[in-house]
Every structure is written in structure tokens, then in C-alpha cells.
Amino acid sequence: MRLMNFDIPDRLRELSTLLEVKKAEKNELNHYLSSMKHKIDEFEEELENLKKENRKKTADLNRTISLVSQNSQDSADISEEVSPMKLDDSRDPVLEKPSAIVTRLRSRNSIDLFDVSPLRNNKFATSTPIPQVEGKRQTRASKKVVEAPVATRGKARRGRGRRGAK
Known part of the structure; x- marks a missing residue:
């Protein structure tokens, strides 16, 4: 048999040291795992606290928005009522x-x-009238006389393109 070739006490010592190493690694991993679980629990608590704060702030913001919109609606009602x-x-x-x-x-x-x-x-409110040349209109920007009839008021000015109803 092959076991005869090996020295059984040496092999047993090797296996026992290997077992101790594996137990030590297992203990380290368990310690690491427990510390990670603890950190995860802390993060979950912090997340819950942040969610609560966020809900409170959102509620406060919504209340503020509703008050502002209500106040603006009230002021609009007042401005409609008061002439x-x-x-x-x-x-x-x-x-x-x-x-x-x-x-x-x-x-x-x-x-x-x-x-x-x-x-x-x-x-x-305080603009001065544009001087008129008979039969011609003078523009304010260029101060040059444009070949166009003097514009009349109201509907007669509609549909004149750039000159439009000013």
C-alpha cells in the first residue's frame, strides 16, 4: 500500500497544522463578515434616517409651494377685485x-x-411725436424719409407687413 511509504506521524502533523491554518482563516473570515454585517446595519440605519429627513423636507417644500401658490392666487383675486x-x-x-x-x-x-x-x-409715456412730411413717413431709427403714405389709425394700419399696426 502507498500509506506505508509515508511516515504517518509527519503526515498527521502536516494535516493538523493545515487544519489550524484553515480554522484561523475561517475565524478571520467570520470576523470580517460580522464587521461587514455591522457596517451594513449602520448604513441601513443611516439610509432610513436620510429617507425620513427627505420626506420631512419634501413635505415642508410642498407646504411652502402650496402656501406660495395660495398667496399668489389670493393676490391675483385681490388685484381682480380692486380696480x-x-x-x-x-x-x-x-x-x-x-x-x-x-x-x-x-x-x-x-x-x-x-x-x-x-x-x-x-x-x-413721454415720447415725442415723429415729425411728419406731407405724404411721407419718417422712421425714428434711421431718421430718413421713407416713401410711404402717412399711416392712419386703427384697422387701416393692419396688414402692412413691417410697418404693421404700431
């Missing part, structure tokens, strides 16, 4: 400047209903 004619009948709103109307609305309601910046930068 310059209803505020004060003694003043003629046609003769009054738009900025004065906005100032009166602001002082009365203490709500910023309008943005006044377009009224301040209104280039048409």
Missing part, C-alpha cells in the same frame, strides 16, 4: 398717471400687487 375706479371716485383714473394708481393701491392694501419698474421705464 382704480372703485378706489376713489373723486379722481379721474384716465388723467392720473399709472404710477400714482399703483402707489394708491399699495398704500391702501399694503400688498405689492404690481411691479412698478415697467411703468418707470415706459418709453412711450
Whole structure:
């Protein structure tokens, strides 16, 4: 038999040392596995906490959005309800400047209903009329006389291409 060729106590020692090495490796792997399980549990807890925080923040954000949309809806309702004619009948709103109307609305309601910046930068409010040459129209940009009839108001200006209803 082949076992006779080997020294049995030497082989037994080799196998016992190999067994001890394998047990040590197994213990290391079990320790590593338990530490990884512990880390996984910590990450899962952290993930749950982050999910809870995210839900809270999302709920707060949705509440804020609904409040803002509700406030904007309320301010739109107020701006529809309040007209310059209803505020004060003694003043003629046609003769009054738009900025004065906005100032009166602001002082009365203490709500910023309008943005006044377009009224301040209104280039048409104080524009000077373009000098007209009889039978010809002068453009503002080039200041040169264009061969075209003097434009009339209203429907007669429609359908004139570039010159359009200005």
C-alpha cells in the first residue's frame, strides 16, 4: 500500500497544522463578515434616517409651494377685485398717471400687487411725436424719409407687413 511509504506521524502533523491554518482563516473570515454585517446595519440605519429627513423636507417644500401658490392666487383675486375706479371716485383714473394708481393701491392694501419698474421705464409715456412730411413717413431709427403714405389709425394700419399696426 502507498500509506506505508509515508511516515504517518509527519503526515498527521502536516494535516493538523493545515487544519489550524484553515480554522484561523475561517475565524478571520467570520470576523470580517460580522464587521461587514455591522457596517451594513449602520448604513441601513443611516439610509432610513436620510429617507425620513427627505420626506420631512419634501413635505415642508410642498407646504411652502402650496402656501406660495395660495398667496399668489389670493393676490391675483385681490388685484381682480380692486380696480382704480372703485378706489376713489373723486379722481379721474384716465388723467392720473399709472404710477400714482399703483402707489394708491399699495398704500391702501399694503400688498405689492404690481411691479412698478415697467411703468418707470415706459418709453412711450413721454415720447415725442415723429415729425411728419406731407405724404411721407419718417422712421425714428434711421431718421430718413421713407416713401410711404402717412399711416392712419386703427384697422387701416393692419396688414402692412413691417410697418404693421404700431
